[in-house]
Amino acid sequence: MSDDIAEGADDGAEDPHAHDTRARDTRAWVLQPDIYKAGGKSRDAALALEEGVALARALPGLEVAGSTIVRLPTVHPGKLFGKGKIAELKAMFEEAEIELVLIDGPVSPVQQRNLEKEWDVKILDRTGLILEIFSDRAATREGVLQVEMAALSYQRTRLVRAWTHLERQRGGYGFVGGPGETQIEADRRAIDDHIVRLRRQLDKVAKTRTLHRAARAKVPFPIVALVGYTNAGKSTLFNHLTGAEVMAKDMLFATLDPTMRRIALPGGGPEVILSDTVGFISDLPTELVAAFRATLEEVLSADLIVHVRDIAHPETDTQKTDVEEILTSLKVDADTPRIEVWNKIDLVDEAEHTALLTRAERTDDVQVISAVTGEGIQALVDLITRKLTGGARHEEISLPYTAGRQRAWLHQHGLIEAEAQDDDGYVLTVRWTPRQRAEFDAL
DSSP: OOOEEEEOOOOOTTOTTHHHHHHHSEEEEEEEEEEOOTTOOSSOHHHHHHHHHHHHHTSTTEEEEEEEEEEESSOBTTTBSOHHHHHHHHHHHHHHTOOEEEESSOOOHHHHHHHHHHHSSEEEEHHHHHHHHHHHHOOSHHHHHHHHHHHHHHHHTSOOOOOOTTTTTOOOOSSSOOSSOOOSSOOHHHHHHHHHHHHHHHHHHHHHHHHHHHHHHTSOSOEEEEEEBTTSSHHHHHHHHHOOOOOOOSSTTSOOSOEEEEEEOTTTOOEEEEEEOOOBOTTOOHHHHHHTTTTTHHHHTOSEEEEEEETTSTTHHHHHHHHHHHHHHTTOOTTSOEEEEEEOGGGSOHHHHHHHHHHHTTOTTEEEOOTTTOTTHHHHHHHHHHHHHTTOEEEEEEEETTOHHHHHHHHHTTOEEEEEEOSSEEEEEEEEOHHHHHHHHTO
16 A cells, blocks of 8 residues: 555644534545656655645645555556556545545646546646645735636636535635536636636736836835745745744745835845745646746846745755746846845754855855744845945946936935036936946936
8 A cells, every 4th residue: 555644633622613613624635646757756755745735734624634655657647546546545535534635746637537536536636736725825916816817727728527615615716616516518718708808907907017116116225035945934034034924834835925025134234125925836837937927026126036945854955946947937037146045944953054054154145044043144134235235336427417317316226425516417426236227227
């Protein structure tokens, strides 16, 4: 039998309200297909399962009753698993009274349909689960519209039959629950019409965002964007630096829409706009990568990108690669300055702690911290300050008296250190970075 990694629900008998909550929750089981690859596996199956369970627990209305690694020498095209394994899992699901099976990987529409018939449960693959989580987390108008667009694109590719397990708690897109059972023949024209309507709404939102971008461009503060793998500790660091109360739980996708705060860096550092963004994740649905490009535009326009890593995670290097690949797919400027933050240093042993500090000292772009204990935070602030101001240089420029707009821009951004006048206009001594100079030249 395949390895049973984690199972069981909390008793919660002491809580008088716990029984009512459990009665409404859908009992779910997480399967992690461990597919043999001739070139070797890219991820450890146990760690992948751990992430899959964390994804499931991030979705309200689910009770994760258990989880299993299923080793697959070959993938069955019609049912994913072989006949014997399907029967074995069916018996396990029936005994545990499972209503929803989450398969942490891609499942084709045919495989989904056949497994639902075999097991008499609802099947949800990784993409569908992430879409459900995003639908639950989206807070801004654009975020809601973008998730709905992505969900409809996904829904259009498969037979979707809505079940009623979560109807009392939440909406969603019918992957997990919804009112009644839909016909197997999905009305693709209705979906296409809905997508057209959503695009029109998004166009209106985009115009509003353009106005916001223009207003933000006038703010004389650089943007520092926190990015990283989901659950790396970005929101905890954000809260530490800003004093804000952004949702910072040990939960995947705790932050979805970017949160921005204006702060003055301690120790005489510059004022900045600090942006906390949605956590990245491996195998993020392509629909969402495209859909959230606009939502992540704070990263695209950032003056400094701070990549927060969970350095205590066994697959921290793989997570780093995943983040870098997504940044590349978002077409983030490779010349944008970056800092790598090795977070959660408080979770490693003393020997590893010393080794990480030694490694970090060898480069100017890495800082070791604990966003929980505060270790290394001031050094990080100093590094951010150096990155934002280190490339600045003094320059003397002349502006005619008619260049009021350009002179106002320089004053607004606090770049003028000395100013004089002559017969031709203004003689200004400015201190700016190459990026600020480029912005000025584009005026």
